[in-house]
Amino acid sequence: MMELQKDGTIRLEIRYEGGDAEAHKLDMAALGESLQGFSRIYAVVGHFAATGQYAKQMQALSVRTYAQEAEPKCFSVAAIMSFATNSGWFQGLLPSVITAVTAYVLHRCSGNKEEMKHLRDLLEQQYGKDQKMMERMMDTIDRLADGLRPSVRKSVVPVGSSCERIDLYAEGEKHQTIDQALKDSVMSSVDEELINEKTYSVTISEMDYERRTCKVRLVGDENDDSLDEDGLPPRISGVITDPAVELQGNLYLQAFMSQRPLDVRAKATLKDGSITRLYISDTA
Structure with a gap:
């Protein structure tokens, strides 16, 4: 033994x-x-x-x-x-x-x-x-x-x-x-699963106002320590369902322009244990 x-x-x-x-x-x-x-x-x-x-x-x-x-x-x-x-x-x-x-x-x-x-x-x-x-x-x-x-x-x-x-x-x-x-x-790939809404801390690297879509990087506890080719946490697709995104000077725009982390409420889809998409409903 x-x-x-x-x-x-x-x-x-x-x-x-x-x-x-x-x-x-x-x-x-x-x-x-x-x-x-x-x-x-x-x-x-x-x-x-x-x-x-x-x-x-x-x-x-x-x-x-x-x-x-x-x-x-x-x-x-x-x-x-x-x-x-x-x-x-x-x-x-x-x-x-x-x-x-x-x-x-x-x-x-x-x-x-x-x-x-x-x-x-x-x-x-x-x-x-x-x-x-x-x-x-x-x-x-x-x-x-x-x-x-x-x-x-x-x-x-x-x-x-x-x-x-x-x-x-x-x-x-x-x-x-x-x-x-x-x-x-x-x-091997498995079907994606949707998990309940919770708070995530993200940085927004890309935004499309017409489609209300974005690209985000997870920061804090939710980041699994994996890095992309640039040495940064991998980017994740996001959909912003919060109507506040249409307001001038909203928190999403401020976070995007400043590249500061933003706490959001979102549901997430998982594939192979990793988050593949966030459905963002509000700021936290």
């Missing part, structure tokens, strides 16, 4: 196999996206395992992942997961919980429910017949997994283009393989 190191760390390895990786090289752009994805996945999952909580913002996480120099073989990145705190939620089971939740995140994003049973079995070992606590943990993990969808999509980018698969190791034991089938499932 995997155990936490005496220095409070877990040793990880992300091994890219086949394709370009056989010559100890990998496409740099694909590798960069993949490591960004794994960095967030491991940090969020590690924070949950240490505290029992789901935190979205990187600065709020109590776990950090660090790359280390690796021995030459295929193409691999050695890493360590370092814990700033451990509340004892999964005392003695931390490495096992991390690998199980990581697998759950990957397979929930791919829609493979059969691979999700191991995590529930592990939680039953921890909480026994306390079904209330079990359901609370599973609900938190489901929200965590859904929030990590963009990071999962980044992590699998090299598969099929620069390598044949990615093997994940913890404490020297392989615990997960990401192959073309898993990547295709993760990357």
Whole structure:
């Protein structure tokens, strides 16, 4: 059974196999996206395992992942997961919980429910017949997994283009393989869903008064840390249904001209866990 190191760390390895990786090289752009994805996945999952909580913002996480120099073989990145705190939620089971939740995140994003049973079995070992606590943990993990969808999509980018698969190791034991089938499932499109109205903080980068449409960038807690080619949060299409947009000097125009963030009330459509469109009804 995997155990936490005496220095409070877990040793990880992300091994890219086949394709370009056989010559100890990998496409740099694909590798960069993949490591960004794994960095967030491991940090969020590690924070949950240490505290029992789901935190979205990187600065709020109590776990950090660090790359280390690796021995030459295929193409691999050695890493360590370092814990700033451990509340004892999964005392003695931390490495096992991390690998199980990581697998759950990957397979929930791919829609493979059969691979999700191991995590529930592990939680039953921890909480026994306390079904209330079990359901609370599973609900938190489901929200965590859904929030990590963009990071999962980044992590699998090299598969099929620069390598044949990615093997994940913890404490020297392989615990997960990401192959073309898993990547295709993760990357496949799903129908958009509409979520209830809430407050978003946005910057408006483009406006069309005739059509009442705009382009916005999310700022604050709703931004999932993904960036476009210009190093900015990606632009999202918006439809402004608020009649105030027709008034001279309205708040939308002021925000557009000044490029300052504006809090708005909006419904959002989601696709693959990411916001694709905002229907803006009012300012907040």
